Amino acid sequence: MPIQYKGINFEHNHVRDHVGVFDVSHMAQILIKGEGSFDLIQRITTNELSKLIDGKIQYSCMLNPKGGIIDDLLVYRFDLNSYMLVVNAANTDKDIHWINNCNDMGVDVVNITSERGLLAVQGPKTHSLLQQLTDIDLSSIPYYSFKVGKIANCNNVIISNTGYTGSGGFELYVDKDQASTLWENLFSENDLIEPIGLAARDTLRLEMGYCLYGNDITEETTPVEAGLSWIVKLNTNFIGKRYIVRQIENGFNQKLVGFILQERGVPRQGYEILNVNNQIIGRVTSGTLSPSLNQPIGMGYVITKEASIGNNILVKIRNKLLKAVIVKRPFYAK
Secondary structure, three states, X not given: OOOXXXXXXXXXXXXXXXXXXXXXXXXXXXXXXXXXXXXXXXXXXXOOHHHOOOOEEEEEEEEOOOOOEEEEEXXXXXXXOEEEEEEOHHHHHHHHHHHHHHOOOOOEEEEOHHHEEXXXXXXXXXXXXXXXXXXXXXXXXXXXXXXXXXXXXXXXXXXXXXXOOOOOEEEEEEEHHHHHHHHHHHHOOOOOEEEOOHHHHHHHHHHOOOOOEOOOEOOOOOOOOOOXXXXXXXXXXXXXXXXXXXXXXXXXXXXXXXXXXXXXXXXXXXXXXXXXXXXXXXXXXXXXXXXXXXXXXXXXXXXXXXOOOOOEEEEEEOOEEEEEXXXXXXXXXX
């Protein structure tokens, strides 16, 4: 995926208003199959896997023993003994190594990324566009669910009602030898669709307050600190649970917040965040000039006592302290 095709703002707004296609085939797809698959995945992920039924998807994360986030991921359930994990590309080797180290039950763990393609078709007009290319009733696929079938003359495509933009759409998992056909057929007879690059993908996700691994979540941060407690179910036994319980009971030192800059400037990863007394209280993890809001927005970790919604803060940009305010995420609402 290139950084951009026709420009960040054009691509960003096109997804918000029409349909855009991201080639995210770099995202890693890992099959976990065989008896014991359920137990292995429940051990390594924080969400409650028993809530999944065939054809459903779950957002979750893997933790190290100290509660740090190894990766955030999607879990697809085909049946009780067959799943697919979709993980961040940069973490592929690390994730597979971790899964294999935890696999003491002989479950098959297979990286199929090189055999597959993945196109994210996103935007409010995605449903009507894709419905013209398949006999599957797309309205019968609820959010975070999937079906397998034919679309755009490609067979055995996983049609997944998921995305990373906040504008609705589907993600299409396809065999590698059909990926170019799928791409070409999506664009062949529709002028409302545009290819979208990596930069607009980042501005879209940031407007929704979605975490990006390596920026907003890492092995040095926990899901509690990142505001991801909703994917942590303490009635399950996952690696890192003991540390998470301790944080919930005793409190934690830092918290991920969203903020809007009230002066001209663009917050970037690593910039210092200060309180109104000019004391350093944290650092920016993600930031941009929001194309939808035309305002500088960002996320960052600050000490917990300074993390309240409405709290005034300062962001240091080029040796200037610019005023900002902590706000509730998402920044963008449809």
